[in-house]
Amino acid sequence: MQTHAQIDGFDPERIERDVRRWLERAVIGFNLCPFAKAVYAKHQVRIVVSDASTERALLEQLGEEMALLRDTPADEIDTTLLVHPQVLGDFLDYNDFLDDADALLEALELDGVLQVASFHPHYQFAGTEPDDAENLTNRAPFPILHLLREDSVDRAVAAYPEPDAIIERNIATVRGLGVDGWNKLLGD
Template sequence: MNDATTPIGDPLAVTRNWLEKAVIGLNLCPFAKAVYVKQQVRFVLSDASTPEALLEELIEELVLLRDTPAEQIDTTLIIHPEVLTDFLEYNDFLENADAAVETLDLQGILQVASFHPQYQFAGAAPDDVSNYTNRAPYPILHLLREDSVERAVAAFPDPDVIIERNIETLDKLGVDGWNKLLAGDKPH
């Protein structure tokens, strides 16, 4: 599996594999394991085929997350394999996601984070391994509660270390190691 091919299999299962092996397994997000093991992560497989349909679904999920106690759903992953598969289009759509948060008067309450198979940080080369901190098998809109993020960051002595550690981890792993990890092989 790499960013040039589409993953094979059920998008929910492939996303869970990525979350378990990469995000949690490599400890890319030290806050993910707790909500995952408590089954407080909602996985939504979108059948949207247009950005407009995805935006409608995003709004529904923002309202659901707002209205549901964190003990039941702390965070939501909207996996949308049929729309915004081009990273630049996806990146442009994030303005609409932020506008939806604002329209619903949820700024400071909920936020939308981004994951994409072709994710590329500004100023980074497309093949830079640091991009893999935000690469997922499918485009994903990650809905987060601001208070959960603040609690997690407050519990971590130096959150800036997370970014540095992630880059070191991915540098050691390399792209081949990343692909082997997600394929189920042990990276060297």
């Protein structure tokens, strides 16, 4: 029997598997985020596949996830990935939505406590072309709002030698891999 999600092509289990593959092969596998491996190995990464189909519903769920992260000890959940495959597929719309996410942080008085990092299948840094390899550092199989604890980020950066070199190293890594290599890496 097919579920509603299967009929619509929305398969949360497949989506989560794809996100985990991206985390394990790219983010952790290529050490794009040198802080991800420890929290992932300790099962402190919460992955939520949103069924939101409107920006308003997504913003509401984002607020719920912010509150949950605020109210849960870091040793249980250190970071949350809110994957939203049915809304904000257009990168420019997604990029505009980040202002709403930041405004929500402020409204919940979580500015300075949490931060939102952004990943999208069509991520494009200002001043780059769509196919420039450096965009791959923030590309994910689906749009993702990544909630991070500021304290955890501060501790990780303080313990990491030369944190400013991470960005340049990541760009060199993905340039070496190239767009075709990236796609092959994330394929089945």
